[in-house]
Amino acid sequence: MSGTVSQDVPSPIDLGNHDDAVEWEATADIKRPWRREFFQQFAGEVSRAADRPRVLELGSGPGFLLARLIESVPGIELVALDFSAAMHALAGKRLGDRAGQVQFVQRDLRAADWHERLGSFDAVVTNQAVHELRHKRHAPVLHAQVRHLLRPGGCYLVCDHYVGADGMSDRALYMTVEEQAAALREAGFVDVRALRRDRGMVLHRAS
Numbered sequence: 001m002s003g004t005v006s007q008d009v010p011s012p013i014d015l016g017n018h019d020d021a022v023e024w025e026a027t028a029d030i031k032r033p034w035r036r037e038f039f040q041q042f043a044g045e046v047s048r049a050a051d052r053p054r055v056l057e058l059g060s061g062p063g064f065l066l067a068r069l070i071e072s073v074p075g076i077e078l079v080a081l082d083f084s085a086a087m088h089a090l091a092g093k094r095l096g097d098r099a100g101q102v103q104f105v106q107r108d109l110r111a112a113d114w115h116e117r118l119g120s121f122d123a124v125v126t127n128q129a130v131h132e133l134r135h136k137r138h139a140p141v142l143h144a145q146v147r148h149l150l151r152p153g154g155c156y157l158v159c160d161h162y163v164g165a166d167g168m169s170d171r172a173l174y175m176t177v178e179e180q181a182a183a184l185r186e187a188g189f190v191d192v193r194a195l196r197r198d199r200g201m202v203l204h205r206a207s
Contacts, residue, residue, distance in 0.1 A: 008134040009173045015061075015132075021086040025062040034198050038127065038159050039065050041196050041203060043072035045157055046123050053122035056081060056149065058109060058142075059129025063091030069125075070098050077101075079118065083108040109133060115145040124149060125157045128201075136175045136183075143187030143206070150207075156189065159196075159203040167200035177202050 013020045029035060042065060046055055052075030060066055060080035069076055080102050082088055088106060092099045107114040110133060124146045130139055146156050160180065161168045168174040175183065177194060181204060184192045189206035196203045 006135055006137055006172060009170065011132070011134065016084045016086060018086040018089075021062065021084060021090060025090050028062075028064065032199070032201070035064070035127070035201070036068075037198065038196060038201065038203055039068040040072070042125055042127070042157055042159070043068055045155060045195070045205060046076070046125065047073045049153075049155055050122040050151075051075065052077065054119070054151075055079070056118065056121045056124045058124065058126040058146070059132060060091060060104075061087045061129075063094040065125065065127050066091060066102060067094055067098070070095070070101055079103045079105060079121075081105045081107055081109075081114070081118075109142060110138070115149055118149060120151045120154075121149055122151055122154050123157065124154070127159045128161065130158060130160045131173050135172055136179065139175065139180075139183040140186040143184050143189065147188050154207065156184070156206040157195075157203065158184070158206065159201060161200055162197075162202050164200075180204055 015021050015024060046053055046069060054077040056079045057065060058081055060082045066078060066080055078101060085106055088104045161174050163171055163174045163176045181192045184204060184206040192204060192206045194202055195205050
């Protein structure tokens with residue numbers, strides 16, 4: 001008896017398109033101004049990861065989190081990975097002179113080899129990007145790939161939308177808070193904790 005294959009959920013916008021990327025950038029903080037509190041928590045966790053930590057951001061977009069990390073973590077070494085050249089251009093514009101502190105890498109997280117030749121990291125961070133795999137079934141594979149990029153004692157910080165009364169409704173694309181933690185454990189992380197939950201978003205720390 002053959003099983004049913006879950007179909008990926010098409011994206012309503014193309015973040016690789018310049019105009020769509022600009023529109024997303026312009027509205028992200030207006031729609032969810034409380035993201036800034038998550039960014040500060042990211043920065044606090046990264047600052048404790050190591051002295052002068054080497055950090056990878058997945059789905060780095062127009063550089064909102066990159067900017068906060070540079071401002072908050074002295075000596076940080078950043079690698080920003082995104083499939084969209086348009087988003088990298090917006091991030092470079094946002095960071096200005098600080099863009100030289102970031103290595104921009106253009107790769108798609110849905111590609112099997114996205115994680116190759118990046119080196120190792122004290123922390124890997126991602127904000128509102130896991131659902132861009134376009135189906136929640138892909139999350140454990142992504143998380144397992146990340147686990148192999150972490151240095152001993154390193155941490156993985158994952159923030160995304162969740163399904164629930166105060167969150168999203170699409171159960172193919174988004175996970176519950178419990179499903180997010182389970183996906184991290186399935187990938188081999190032992191210590192998984194929810195650090196912040198607020199208005200439809202949750203930040204997990206995994207190690």
